[in-house]
Amino acid sequence: MVSMRDIAEKCSVSVATVSKALNNHSDISEETRKKIRQTASDMGYYPNSAARALKTNRSYNIGVLMNDRAHSGLTHEYFSAVLEGVKVESESRGYDITFINTHNRKMTYYEHCKYRNLDGVVIACADFEEPEVQEVVNGAIPSVTIDYIFNNCTSVSSDNVKGMRELVQYVYKMGHRKIAYIHGESNSEVTKERLASFYMTLEELDVDVPDEYVKSSEYLNAVKAEKLTNELLNMTDAPTCIFYPDDLSYSGGFNAIKSRGLKVPDDISMVGYDGIKLSQILNPKLTTVEQQSRKIGMLAARELITCVENPKTALVKRVVVDGRLLEGETVKDIRQK
Structure with a gap:
């Protein structure tokens, strides 16, 4: 089994220098560090985890x-x-x-x-x-x-605040003024940020949001999203665009639209949040915010x-x-x- 002493002899440095290089200490040159790490790799060196834990008091x-x-x-x-x-x-x-x-x-x-x-x-x-x-x-x-x-x-x-702001501004730019939001759990920090940004951006744009346009749901709950979408569509003054808490919940809303013989976006516009790969494979591609x-x-x-x-x-x-x-x-x- 290759030891740090073997690597030190091969590189003509001290064992302490080898230890510093392998543990990314800053008090040795980058050239020396690269040489030692490459030599360790070439020689098949693997640190003893138990010994390392005893020395550093960490389990890694x-x-x-x-x-x-x-x-x-x-x-x-x-x-x-x-x-x-x-x-x-x-x-x-x-x-x-x-x-x-x-x-x-x-x-x-x-x-x-x-x-x-x-x-x-x-x-x-x-x-x-x-x-x-x-x-x-x-x-x-x-x-x-x-x-x-x-x-x-x-x-x-x-950045939920910025993401929601850009989403609202885009929907507004496309001419929508009757905008509804089915959001996730009310006690979630993510929901609080997105909901505040939703209201704040529309207020800046001088767009009124009726209380009945905002529905509380759960993240990743397509079944509940479908139910709440039907409630919104049954309104006398129904919204022209519905926001969903995530891309998966959008699928529930899409099912509600389809069951009524309607089409997205011809009859109703919708947006999601997350930017999962599936959202861009769907037909039509979902308008959403991609999170990194x-x-x-x-x-x-x-x-x-x-x-x-x-x-x-x-x-x-x-x-x-x-x-x-x-x-x-x-x-x-x-x-x-």
Whole structure:
């Protein structure tokens, strides 16, 4: 088995220099670091994880908590892309990933983290008001949240305010003034941001939003979205465009339209949110906001590992990632020519 001493002899440097190069210390030159790391790779060197843990007092293991209400987990493209980002960034920094068990548990989330000796936790999807989740956030193990803000830990999220503003402005530009919004869970931080931006942007555009145009639903619930779409369409003064909380919920709205013998966007315009790949395969292509979900996951892992490795200099921050408007084909241009 290749040791650091073998690499040191091969490169004609000290064992301490090899250790610094392999652990990305900044007090050696980039040229020396590259030479040592390449030599280690060529010689088939693998660090002893147990020895490394004893020396650094770290397990090099990151926990991921995912437990959404819809129980979609990795089957949903947004969450799977977030996790892929966490995985890629963690592995590139020498960390493994462990899912925090959420079923048939005899331990709390925090107890599971301690049991697995996790260095930190990415809370990617959960009921953030749940006492067990708050126990993790308030515990001694560093944590980073995605799409939720606590005062005592870093959060990473999409720019929901900007994304919703651009979506509303686009629909307005296409001539729509009767705009409805079926939103996700009211207690969600994401919903609060998008809903506030929805109202604020339309107010700036001098567009009135009747209370009955705004319906409370759940994320990733196409069945409920279909029901609420029918309620909106049954109104005497029905909207000309309906916003959905996510692209999957849009499919429920589309079913409601289809069952009435109507067409999108000829008879009613619709927009989603998330920008999953399926939304751009559909006919017509969905108008939506694409979130950089993989980047969100990577940044969450990066912030967490920075906190783990540099606890004395770690600052609580809010990291916001821009989305991108995909104009699609589901919003009809009803401007008077």
